[in-house]
Amino acid sequence: MSKLKRSARLVDMTQYLLDNPHRLIPLATFVERYRSAKSSVSEDLAIIRDVLAGRQLGELVTVAGAAGGVKYVPKIGEAEARAFIEDVCRQLDQPERILPGGYLYMSDLLGRPEVVGRIGRMFASAFADRELDVVMTVETKGIPIAHATAHFLNVPVVIVRRDNRVTEGSSVNINYVSGSSKRIRTMSLARRALKENARVLIVDDFMRAGGTIKGMMDLLQEFNATVRGVGVFVESGDVGEGEHLVTDYLSLAKLAGVDPVTKKIHIEPGNYFTKLSEKKGADSDDH
């Protein structure tokens, strides 16, 4: 490409950085791409950094030294996150969503790219510093969330199947007890899906007692993998004292109650903001 003016360079660089989140890009890449001086590239990056920070869209982290460069770490601002969760709660709080058994129809929300993208950004923002190798979920409804999160974190997705699939090759299978229904179920993961000692973020669309997520954790032990975090879109408040099988997790919304008779749904923000402010407190104690 021929030498670009600053204005064109800014557009191109912005596009490039947004398209490559959580990837360390050597400054030389930009210097060559634009045939510009390193100082010009640095000035451009400073402008981009300020705009992204101003919009609370994330950080441009600069790593000094020979192996250095710049990395875009996507984040979400608290105000935007809160507004999004409030909007989600409002949308889920509709009587026509109530299904037999007290379930809530959510597939429409989880089919909308902008909703799924926002959920992914929230998880990627919260788990940005966990040094992850992979995002994991179990089929089916968690898959879009896992991919959106993985996109912002620049790691692959691994999908646990409910049954053995011929297209997955040899697999590790475990049985687990579904926390709320107490039924025995199976999950299966291809042997080649995970490398040894992988650091894993588990995400899912819904969690009641956490039996499915506990199942994924047990499965991960078979791969000598470590769970570095758990994120769920909606957790259910309909869990008795001491019934939680998973205690350390992040939830974006909480389904506190569904009354099939009066058609009243009670949904509220999850523990996301509480957990994040706890973390912030802990972080600043460290200093």
Place this chain on the structure above:
Amino acid sequence: MSKLKRSARLVDMTQYLLDNPHRLIPLATFVERYRSAKSSVSEDLAIIRDVLAGRQLGELVTVAGAAGGVKYVPKIGEAEARAFIEDVCRQLDQPERILPGGYLYMSDLLGRPEVVGRIGRMFASAFADRELDVVMTVETKGIPIAHATAHFLNVPVVIVRRDNRVTEGSSVNINYVSGSSKRIRTMSLARRALKENARVLIVDDFMRAGGTIKGMMDLLQEFNATVRGVGVFVESGDVGEGEHLVTDYLSLAKLAGVDPVTKKIHIEPGNYFTKLSEKKGADSDDH
């Protein structure tokens, strides 16, 4: 936000446009966002338009008039698309991918956000002018592709299930014959998932004779929906004369043969580029 300089405005506008593909944005939105004159906004858009066109990342379409504005239509350049498909073929052409039954392990590729994103961009590019309401797939491996495509097209995703799910509410179920194995299978779609007369793009990760996709087409008839296009990531060449149940589709790669004994895989680019150049020819005939 306070009045921005041109450089900051360009960064912000680029981010905003990329984040909102296939959405008509009134110029007034930018005028208010930056407290800038309409002429300045137009100049900025011209710069962004040139860069996106130069990188073959898509078009900024301007719609004139009171209900007008600007719309970013993501595309992919032919060179980049060809390089991507060649890379995919090279990666799939590995003997250790061969599974019993002549299947190919592809879950790792479909777990990588940058691969899935590229597939989505290719489909979104090819079907950009079809006026779609929804992208549809069947669980499980087509889901990431469907979401990536839908993101670039700014439409929701609808997921057909292999069985009836309590979390989907009342559903329409059909039986279909799997084209290659001749087995009878079931698929199910929530009644509320599709509005009447929806225009649908079907995508999937793999197609042999097309039984599954034909099943989705039959299911769509129950919703009075129209199929506006079919896109598959990999098609199998292992289909006899006259066995194809679906004939009008776009494929990115073609698995021409797998020999479990010699461990030879023959994989080549699909019909994507042929179809697109045919279309280009037909379009220019119209003029």
